[in-house]
Amino acid sequence: WDRCQMLNIKGIHTTVGQEQQASMQEKRVLEDLEMPLARRETETLFQEQPETGNQYLEDTLLRSYLKTHLPPKVLEEVHQDLERFGNRLLTKIQPLSWECELNPPVFQQYDAWGRRVDQIHTCSAWRRMKEISAEEGLIAEAYERRYSNWSRLYQAVKLYLFSSSSGGFSCPLAMTDGAAKVIESLGIPGSLKNAFDHLTSRDPEKFWTSGQWMTERRGGSDVANGTETVARKQPDGTYRLYGFKWFTSAADSDVTLTLARIADAEGQCTQGSRGLSLFFLRVRDEEGKLNSIQVQRLKDKLGTRQMATAELWLQGARAELISAEGRGVAAISNMLNITRMHNVIAAVASMRRMISLSRDYACKRLAFGKLLKDHPLHMQTLARMEVQVRGAFLLLMEIVRLLGLAETNLASEQDQLLLRLLIPVAKLYTGKQASAVAVEAMESFGGQGYMEDTGLPVILRDTLVLSIWEGTTNILSLDVLRSLAKSRGQVMAAFLSTVQKKLELASGTEELSPGVQRTREAIGSLRQFVEATGSEQAQTMELAARDFSYSLARIYTGRAKTGITEPWNGSGALLMEHAARPDASSTDVCAALRWCNQELCPVAVESGRGSYGGGAALQDSALVFGNS
Secondary structure, eight states: OOHHHHHTTTTTTOOOGGHHHHHHHHHHHHHTTTTTTGGGGTTOSSSOOOOOOHHHHHHHHHHHHHHHHOOOOHHHHHHHHHHHHHHHHHIIIIIHHHHHHSSOOEEEEEEETTTEEEEOOOOHHHHHHHHHHHOOOOOOOHOOOOOGGGGHHHHHHHHHHHHHTTTTTTTHHHHHHHHHHHHTTOOHHHHHHHHHHTTOOSOTTTTEEEEEBBBBBBBSSSHHHHHHOEEETTTTOEEEEEEEEEEEESTTOOOEEEEEEEEOTTTOOOSSSSGEEEEEEEETTTTTTTTEEEEEEEESSSSOOOOOOOOEEEEEEEEOOSSSSTTTHHHHHHHHHHHHHHHHHHHHHHHHHHHHHHHHHHHOOOTTTGGGGOOHHHHHHHHHHEEEHHHHHHHHHHHHHHHHHHHHTOOHHHHHHHHHHHHHHHHHHHHHHHHHHHHHHHHHHGGGGGEEEEGGGHHHHHHHHHGGHHHHHHHHHHHHHHHHHHHHHHHHHHHHHHHHHHHHHHTTTTGGHHHHHHHHHHHHHHHHHHHHHTOHHHHHHHHHHHHHHHHHHHHHHHHOSSSSSSSOOSSSOOOHHHHTTOOOOOOHHHHHHHTSSSOOOOHHHHHHHTSSSHHHHHOOOOOOHHTO
């Protein structure tokens, strides 16, 4: 009986004519039972892994956005290229990404004979990513301007698709794009024409990447007070730089931009931001030798391990002054806009990647007798994440659309004011969104989400830096306040008038009326807060800066227009606007309404609770240090 039961359990049924065969199968079964579970030949695959297909074809939000906004001829061309690129990402580039993770850069300080060489060795997959970036025109596209003001948006879309499969190479591309933008904003002077051509080349043999060496020991975002590097002018008009760069991403880049203080004849330097000038330098000479630079060590980072981040000594590095003397901070403003845009791209791409994998897993994983997709609470969790990534995606498209207009001299004054405000808002908000979505999505895989060999922890680790790079949340919140102050309220006026206009146009769309009403209420609360704090002390606004910036992000992302009675003129397309298209889906409408169901104006709520008023700063300090 035991023998028959054992055979039946294994799906073996015997007859008299099959007795000999059954005996052999029984023997194998008994052998299997004596082996560890993982080694049993009769065991099947435990769990089918989550996968994605062509990222472009599967991203219905992206495709509907491009169909709505791009001119038909442009859409036809870019659709073909993006479909091809999506296939290349799936079949060729994603495997390289994992290879970059498994083979991080290695620093060799000395050779076998004790000679200092300071070599940073990167894997072949990393070097191939550089070639692919050139071949795909991931930098060139924005500067060739084949599609006029839509070129920047097209470049951003390719970077968005590339980001989560880039093996960390999105970071050097961000700095390369920033360097090219700075050089272009300077009019591409003759001395930098060769560098600009290399940075924007489609030829893998000629393509250069750039670093961005701003962080020193005394400061990260506080470059005005933290920069100690000194520049000494040489008889030939070039400069020699002396200093220590504490955090240099993509240290294997070909060139870099960096800040330094020019020493006068007595060796004295002007302090503060007025003493900073911007320099361009080649990292290595034509023979491959470092330009009077010593690598102290590679950073041991939580994430972005695929990329070499180093501490560098500049010991007389030859450099070229490219800004007006003392105007270095002003010169890098264009670069910051670009790198912060790239940060938003990386944030949205990581969210989309995690949600795509979570969605596929929900269709494959059985738990408690049914697939995860059939558990309402699980699907509610994924739906909430989907709403966040949709809002973030449309906010990204808005800033790159405005940037494209500005770069082709087609932006109105209001467009330029909005761009100045929305870049820091988008960067700070999506950076925080990405971390929250990554953690939530990891949980949707259960214990497998915590396993290194699934690749999911890599996405989480690399996402966490996005709220730190290019300015932390608080630093950028204060930058938002500066944009309001420097424009003497013009930025805020442009924001409010734009949102109000769109709401008026959307008021006739019945399905969206609840969202329109909530957004109107939020605008009213925001306006009241601004008016009430107009005469308050600076400390009050500083305490409110983060919540104020969140309010701007949530309200702007939820604004609307009908798109039915007026043509699509590209004047801003976010969640309700996207949902009001004539061919909008029920998913678009649902996402817009759910976005508006969250607290759209947290700054008004917290202000009503007294979070910023008299004594709030002292109370905060008491809470933090009360147990110290």
